[in-house]
Amino acid sequence: xxxxxxxxxxxxxxxxxxxxxxxxxxxxxxxxxxxxxxxxxxxxxxxxxxxxxxxxxxxxxxxxxxxxxxxxxxxxxxxxxxxxxxxxxxxxxxxxxxxxxxxxxxxxxxxxxxxxxxxxxxxxxxxxxxxxxxxxxxxxxxxxxxxxxxxxxxxxxxxxxxxxxxxxxxxxxxxxxxxxxxxxxxxxxxxxxxxxxxxxxxxxxxxxxxxxxxxxxxxxxxxxxxxxxxxxxxxxxxxxxxxxxxxxxxxxxxxxxxxxxxxxxxxxxxxxxxxxxxxxxxxxxxxxxxxxxxxxxxxxxxxxxxxxxxxxxxxxxxxxxxxxxxxxxxxxxxxxxxxxxxxxxxxxxxxxxxxxxxxxxxxxxxxxxxxxxxxxxxxxxxxxxx
Amino acid sequence: xxxxxxxxxxxxxxxxxxxxxxxxxxxxxxxxxxxxxxxxxxxxxxxxxxxxxxxxxxxxxxxxxxxxxxxxxxxxxxxxxxxxxxxxxxxxxxxxxxxxxxxxxxxxxxxxxxxxxxxxxxxxxxxxxxxxxxxxxxxxxxxxxxxxxxxxxxxxxxxxxxxxxxxxxxxxxxxxxxxxxxxxxxxxxxxxxxxxxxxxxxxxxxxxxxxxxxxxxxxxxxxxxxxxxxxxxxxxxxxxxxxxxxxxxxxxxxxxxxxxxxxxxxxxxxxxxxxxxxxxxxxxxxxxxxxxxxxxxxxxxxxxxxxxxxxxxxxxxxxxxxxxxxxxxxxxxxxxxxxxxxxxxxxxxxxxxxxxxxxxxxxxxxxxxxxxxxxxxxxxxxxxxx
Numbered sequence: 017x018x019x020x021x022x023x024x025x026x027x028x029x030x031x032x033x034x035x036x037x038x039x040x041x042x043x044x045x046x047x048x049x050x051x052x053x054x055x056x057x058x059x060x061x062x063x064x065x066x067x068x069x070x071x072x073x074x075x076x077x078x079x080x081x082x083x084x085x086x087x088x089x090x091x092x093x094x095x096x097x098x099x100x101x102x103x104x105x106x107x108x109x110x111x112x113x114x115x116x117x118x119x120x121x122x123x124x125x126x127x128x129x130x131x132x133x134x135x136x137x138x139x140x141x142x143x144x145x146x147x148x149x150x151x152x153x154x155x156x157x158x159x160x161x162x163x164x165x166x167x168x169x170x171x172x173x174x175x176x177x178x179x180x181x182x183x184x185x186x187x188x189x190x191x192x193x194x195x196x197x198x199x200x201x202x203x204x205x206x207x208x209x210x211x212x213x214x215x216x217x218x219x220x221x222x223x224x225x226x227x228x229x230x231x232x233x234x235x236x237x238x239x240x241x242x243x244x245x246x247x248x249x250x251x252x253x254x255x256x257x258x259x260x261x262x263x264x265x266x267x268x269x270x271x272x273x274x275x276x277x278x279x280x281x282x283x284x285x286x287x288x289x290x291x292x293x294x295x296x297x298x299x300x301x302x303x304x305x306x307x308x309x310x311x312x313x314x315x316x317x318x319x320x321x322x323x324x325x326x327x328x329x330x331x332x333x334x335x336x337x338x339x340x341x342x343x344x345x346x347x348x349x350x351x352x353x354x355x356x357x358x359x360x361x362x363x364x365x366x367x368x369x370x371x372x373x374x375x376x377x378x379x380x381x382x383x384x385x386x387x388x389x390x391x392x393x394x395x396x397x398x399x400x401x402x
Numbered sequence: 403x404x405x406x407x408x409x410x411x412x413x414x415x416x417x418x419x420x421x422x423x424x425x426x427x428x429x430x431x432x433x434x435x436x437x438x439x440x441x442x443x444x445x446x447x448x449x450x451x452x453x454x455x456x457x458x459x460x461x462x463x464x465x466x467x468x469x470x471x472x473x474x475x476x477x478x479x480x481x482x483x484x485x486x487x488x489x490x491x492x493x494x495x496x497x498x499x500x501x502x503x504x505x506x507x508x509x510x511x512x513x514x515x516x517x518x519x520x521x522x523x524x525x526x527x528x529x530x531x532x533x534x535x536x537x538x539x540x541x542x543x544x545x546x547x548x549x550x551x552x553x554x555x556x557x558x559x560x561x562x563x564x565x566x567x568x569x570x571x572x573x574x575x576x577x578x579x580x581x582x583x584x585x586x587x588x589x590x591x592x593x594x595x596x597x598x599x600x601x602x603x604x605x606x607x608x609x610x611x612x613x614x615x616x617x618x619x620x621x622x623x624x625x626x627x628x629x630x631x632x633x634x635x636x637x638x639x640x641x642x643x644x645x646x647x648x649x650x651x652x653x654x655x656x657x658x659x660x661x662x663x664x665x666x667x668x669x670x671x672x673x674x675x676x677x678x679x680x681x682x683x684x685x686x687x688x689x690x691x692x693x694x695x696x697x698x699x700x701x702x703x704x705x706x707x708x709x710x711x712x713x714x715x716x717x718x719x720x721x722x723x724x725x726x727x728x729x730x731x732x733x734x735x736x737x738x739x740x741x742x743x744x745x746x747x748x749x750x751x752x753x754x755x756x757x758x759x760x761x762x763x764x765x766x767x768x769x770x771x772x773x774x775x776x777x778x779x780x781x782x783x784x785x786x787x788x
Contacts, residue, residue: 143660143662146662147661147662271661272658272659272660272661272666272670272673272680273658273659273660273661274529274658274659274660275533275657275658275659275682275683276529276532276533280658281682284658284680284682287658287673287680288679288680288681288682288686293674294658294670294673294674294680295674296661296667296670296674297661300674328664331662331664334662335662
């Protein structure tokens with residue numbers, strides 16, 4: 017790093033505070049807000065500010081060199097305010113993270129310039145997973161960075177949708193970035209790091225404790241230009257993310273579902289409470305967060321791939337998978353359309369280059385490669401990577 | 403009928419206009435608005451007002467006695483403004499019906515004092531039918547008269563739900579009340595007439611022409627205190643009903659569904675367009691139309707029968723029929739609950755007086771008979787029945 021000595025000192029103090037305190041710790045944030053990170057740390061080391069014995073001891077033992085080389089070994093950058101990669105959205109938080117650990121090829125600040133979080137229940141339904149994948153894909157195709165929490169269910173589906181669109185995606189973790197959590201998502205997290213990044217405010221070695229998920233949710237809300245909840249029960253943590261987003265003045269969308277589905281009940285509730293807009297597809301989400309985005313990044317104005325399609329064509333397209341081809345019989349079953357209607361739609365979609373025959377079945381044709389990053393590189397200043 | 407001579411003359415002229423013109427006919431409504439029904443008819447008979455030859459001829463041939471005895475043979479009342487049974491909501495229309503033909507045991511004006519329309523697609527899904535039946539039942543149980551169009555799909559399900567709650571329901575037809583349309587709903591229509599009524603502005607012998615459905619929709623909207631759309635495609639006629647309701651200042655609700663369902667797309671659209679509120683159950687609909695209702699009729703404020711019940715108890719109660727008792731085995735199958743959970747729920751419902759043992763099965767205990775009409779009779783002036 018080639019920081020000025022002042023930024024270097026500030027960075028060190030921030031890393032120390034990340035070590036010494038849990039996210040959003042009220043007492044420590046008061047010290048830091050009053051004295052600044054550097055001076056507050058100096059005072060605590062002197063045993064001032066009424067800090068507890070343990071904190072004082074740990075503040076004296078804190079080893080910045082060890083932290084920096086731990087990050088280096090992980091291939092993680094430690095990002096602080098003032099760095100090019102620091103995402104400005106975090107400054108809207110009352111208690112922002114002291115610093116971030118970031119792993120992955122993408123530059124966080126540029127990725128966040130056109131970003132949306134897609135969150136939802138771990139215990140998602142097949143319907144919810146389908147919608148989340150489709151939205152992740154649709155928003156990725158439109159040049160949005162999809163941000164989520166890499167959890168089971170909706171989170172993973174949203175990341176996977178974006179990846180299927182060859183768009184970078186960002187996972188914000190409740191544990192530190194050296195942990196693959198959940199373990200079953202080890203390869204998903206590796207794939208996310210390949211084009212996007214994995215982010216945490218927790219220093220290496222931190223476990224995903226329950227209260228850290230709530231703190232993590234505020235980061236997801238603050239990092240992005242808007243938040244969409246795909247499926248959420250009444251007590252889902254993703255409603256907490258949505259509430260954070262709303263308090264930060266970011267638009268919130270919620271996907272409807274059957275009124276008989278418990279995991280759509282939270283979505284319906286936040287629409288009824290009038291703080292979320294009902295959204296049914298990626299285009300509507302883009303419109304929703306685009307309003308705010310106008311002053312953050314000029315609108316890419318590429319026509320939606322599905323512009324001019326009939327609603328039948330859109331529905332059929334939605335049911336054709338990317339990876340394993342699906343038979344016409346199965347599509348008839350899924351769409352509940354008459355076979356002739358279905359075949360006509362497939363024909364139009366094939367002509368439009370949106371689906372193709374594969375053996376005895378049909379599959380989607382992936383859209384053109386990586387519009388998001390080429391867009392970001394064209395419009396935004398180049399970012400240093402730490 | 404014991405009308406004053408003036409009302410009798412007015413009634414006769416209104417019936418004539420119903421015969422001479424299609425609903426909402428602009429030219430004839432201008433004549434009637436300018437001169438009144440009686441004088442406009444007199445002038446047309448004289449060949450004045452620039453009426454076409456055919457209209458003049460038919461106005462001269464019009465036979466009031468024949469119309470009145472045709473209605474009598476049907477057991478239909480001809481209701482005009484000034485009659486106790488005339489529903490005041492219709493007066494909000496720019497072009498209200500000249501008169502109504504009403505068949506059935508219920509008094510239309512009292513039934514409309516606490517009423518809600520439930521409308522939707524003919525090509526409904528199993529999900530939509532389920533929701534419509536549940537809402538019809540829930541609103542019927544809460545003392546609302548469920549109004550719909552007796553069509554296939556959502557309409558019929560809503561009527562049937564209300565009937566299952568032993569609540570009167572009202573069908574408004576696009577054809578005349580002497581026709582059972584659709585024919586497959588002959589017995590449904592008979593059942594509707596038994597406690598509620600079947601209504602039309604078309605004189606006997608009128609076929610259900612396409613444009614008459616649009617005119618019929620305005621009646622459904624104007625008659626009721628609010629309209630709920632359960633399932634509707636983008637071009638569904640029920641969106642037209644919803645728009646009428648909104649223009650009349652009546653609250654509109656829409657039931658969400660899967661975003662992949664074409665027949666939920668219209669519901670989602672009107673929520674997004676912010677003229678409909680998202681509603682997921684009968685209680686939310688009651689709350690929605692209750693707001694406006696406060697100044698139409700004092701709120702009945704009887705605690706909902708199911709207040710304080712657990713959701714399991716409510717679900718079990720929903721599955722116990724009124725008429726033929728159902729076995730515990732069958733209830734286990736229907737509710738998918740563990741037998742012990744089910745039996746506990748039945749026990750609580752029995753204690754609450756909501757269900758009772760009948761032979762080897764269980765059935766609902768009917769609520770205090772006809773809450774809507776007894777309420778209406780208490781609060782509203784007594785209605786003549788024609």
